[in-house]
Amino acid sequence: MKLARKSINNLAQITSIRSLSSGIEKEKADCVVIGGGVVGIAIARELSLNLRRNVLVIESASTFGTGSSSRNSQVIHGGIYYPPNSLKASLCVRGRRLLYDYCKEHGIPHKQIGKLIVATRYEEVPKLNYLLNRGNENGVEGLKMMDASEAMAMEPQLQCLKALWSPSSGIIDSHSLMLSLLGEAESHGTTFCYNNTVVGAHLEGDQIYLHVSETESLKNRDHKSQHCPDILLLPKLVVNSAGLSSAALARCFRGINRGVIPPSYYARGCYFSLLNTKVPAFNHLIYPIPEDGGLGVHVTLDLDGQVKFGPDVEWLHHIDDTSSILNKFDYTVCADRAKKFYPEIRKYYPSLKDDSLQPGYAGIRSKISGPGEGFADFIIQGEECHGIPGLVNLFGIESPGLTSSMAIAAHVATKLSRSK
Template identity: 65%
Template sequence: MMKYSVSAKILRTLASSCRNPRSFSTGQYDSIPKEKADAVVIGAGVVGIAVARALAMRHGRDVVVIESAPTFGTGTSSRNSEVIHAGIYYPRNSLKALFCVRGRQLMYKYCKEHEIPHRQIGKLIVATSPSEIPKLNLLMTRGVENGVEGLRMMEGHEAARMEPELQCMKALLSPVSGIVDSHSFMLSLLGEAETHGTIFSYSTTVIGGHRGDDGINLHISESKSLQNWDKKSRLKPDLILTPRLVVNCAGLGALALCKRMQGINEGTIPRPYFARGCYFTLSNVKTPPFQHLIYPIPEDGGIGIHVTLDLNGQVKFGPNVEWINGADDVSSFFNLFDYSVPRDRANRFCSEIRRYYPSLKDGSLEPGYAGIRPKLCGPGQSPTDFVIQGEEIHGIPGLINLLGIESPGLTSSMAIADHITATLSK
C-alpha cells in the first residue's frame, strides 16, 4: 500500500542513519541521507494530531507526525484544565474567538459520536467586588458578539442558589462550557489518523531546517542522540526529510524551531514568552463543594485561579501565572521546563480562592501538577491572538507555522485543523 510505504521507508532510513551517523559540516548536507515525503506534522499534541487526522482523512495526504517525546500529548495538551471553553474571553472575529466557538461545537459532536468521556456542566464567571462588575459586563458583551449561546447575567444571590458555597456580587452563567477527558479525545483522533495511513514517529526530533532547491528540508535526529548535546555546537541531523507540506505544531518549541529554519524571514518570528501555571487539588472533603466550573475575573496572563472538576468529581484549583524569565531556545525546543509544584504556593492560592470560596479550610490544598503556556505576550502586555503563518508571511514554500497556541487550544483543535485543510483547498 503506497500510503504506508513512503512513511515506513522514511522511518527505516532514520533508524539506519542513527545507527550509522554521517559527517556534517556547515552549509553542506550532501553526506546526510535524504528522503522525500508528502506531509509532515511536527508535534503530536492535540492540535498536531487533529491536523494530521484532517490532512489524512479529508485530503488523502500521506502524513508523518514527528514527535520528540516517547508518546503523544506529553506537553501542554496533557497539562491543562481539560475544559471545553465557550468562546467568551476573546475579541470579536479573532482566531481564538472563531476557533473556540467552532471547535467547541465540533468537540461536543465528536465526543458524543465517539463516546469520549465529557460533561457539559456549565461555568460561572464571578465578580467579587464592585470594581469587577464592568469587566464582567464586558465579558458578557464579548460572548454575545462571538455567538456563545445561553449566556445569562445573574445577581450574587441567584448564583448562590446554584452554588451555595459560592460568594460573589454578580455572576455570568455559561451553560455550554464543559469538561473532557483530553487523553481519550487525543487517543481517538490519533486512532483515526492512523487508520487513514498516518505514521507517528516518536522519540524523533526536528532540530531545524533549510530552504533548498527542492523545497523545505527538515533536519531530523533521534531524540536520544541529542541527550549528550553540549548546547553550543551545531546540531547534527541524522536525516534530511524533504516534504511537500510541513505544519509546525511544536507548541512550546514552535518559535525555537522557526529560528532554526534557515531562510525564514526572521522579522516574522514573534518574541516567545512562557508562563508556568500550577494546579492544586482539594482534599479533606467528602463531596465536591461545586457542581459547575467557577472562574474569577481574568488576570494578567491568564483567566484566573479557577475551579475545575474532572470526570471523577475531583476538584482542582488553578492555574496561577508565573512568568518564566530567561527561558532559552534550548529549554523550549526540548521542553526542559520545571514542572514541579512547590507546596508553599498553596498560601497564595488560598488567598485568591477565598475571594469566591470563603469556606476553604486551611490545609485543604495538595500539590497537583503544572503546565507551561507558550505565549506571544509578556507581563503587562495586551493578550495576543493565535498566529498562523504561511509562505506569504515567512517566505518558505510549503511551511505553515502555528504559534502561540495556548488556551483555548484544546477546545479549538478540530477547528484549527479544519482551517488548515480549508486553506490548502483554495
C-alpha cells in the first residue's frame, strides 16, 4: 500500500498503532471521504474549509474525477424536472446558484447559455405545461413558454411545436471545477490518496474500521476468495461518496442494517458528436421531453462550441457488487448505436445529415430505481437513518449531481457538524 502509506504517514493527525493480534496495520484518522469525484471533492473541501476537519480522500483510481464526474453532459441544470421538496429539486436549485457564484469567483470556464425543452408532437405539449408548473414550484427563475416561431427564431435548425425556455441553465468545464475545489481542499489540509480502494468495513462498538487495499493488488481478485485488506483505517467520520459503487460498498460494511441500503441499478448513456460543423448547429441546450431513466437524447455544447448528442439509456444487467467496487464497467461506445440516435435527433433537428455522427464517450448513471420504476431521489443517510455515528452514505447521486455538488457538500457538512 505504498501510496496510501506515504500520504497517510504525512498526516499529523494520524497515530500509527500496529495491531499485533490481527497482523493488519491500523491507522487512526479524523475524517475519510471515500471517492474523489466531484461530490467527494466538494465534500472534502467543505469539511476541511468550514468544519476544519482533517480530511483524507481515498480514491481507487490513479487520479480524481475519472468516474461519472468526467463522463456527463457538463450541464448546469435549472432544477425543473424533480418533484417539489425532493432533495434533487432543492439541492439542484441551491447547487446551481452556489456553482455560478463559485465559477465567477474562481474563474471556472462556464456559460449560462440557457436551454429549450421542446415538444415535437401534440401529445407532448401538456408535458411542457407540467414541467413549467413544476419548475415554478421548485423556484427555477425565468421559465417561459414559447411558441414554435419564437423558439425556432432563436435556433434556426430546430423544429418543434412549442418550447419551454430555461434561461438559468448552462454549461461548465467540470474538470476545471474539480481542480479548483481540490486545490482549495488541499490548501485546507485535505490529503488525496489515489490508487487505493475501500473494500469494506466493520464496526467495533461505535468505531468504524475501514478496510483499504491497494487497487493494483485487487486486479486479479477472485470473486469467491476472502480478501485481506492492506490496512484498517479508524476514522471519526466517514463519508461514502463512492458514486456508482456506494451502495455496493455499503453492503460490504459489516454491522450496518442492510435494510436501509437501496438496490443498485446501472444505466449507460452514450454520446455522439457532430462532425464537420464549422459554425455550431445550435447555440443553446436543446432537450426533448424526458424519457424513462434519462432526460432524452439532447443537444449539449462544449465550451468551444462542439455539439454533442446524448446520452441514451441502456440498462446494464448482471453487475454484481464486487465488479462494481472494482470498477469493472464497460465504457465502450459502439458505433452501431448511432442508428438509434438519428431518428431521435431528427425529431427536433430534421436536417441532420446521414453519417454526421461520430462516437464520443459514455457515462454510467448511478441508479437506485430500475427500469420503469420512475423517480428516485438522492439518498443522503446519516446516523438518524442507519444508527452509526459519524457515517454518511450517499446513494443514487446521478444527474443533477454535478450541478448539486456544492449544495450536497453543505448538506453533508450540516449532518456532520455536531459529530466529535
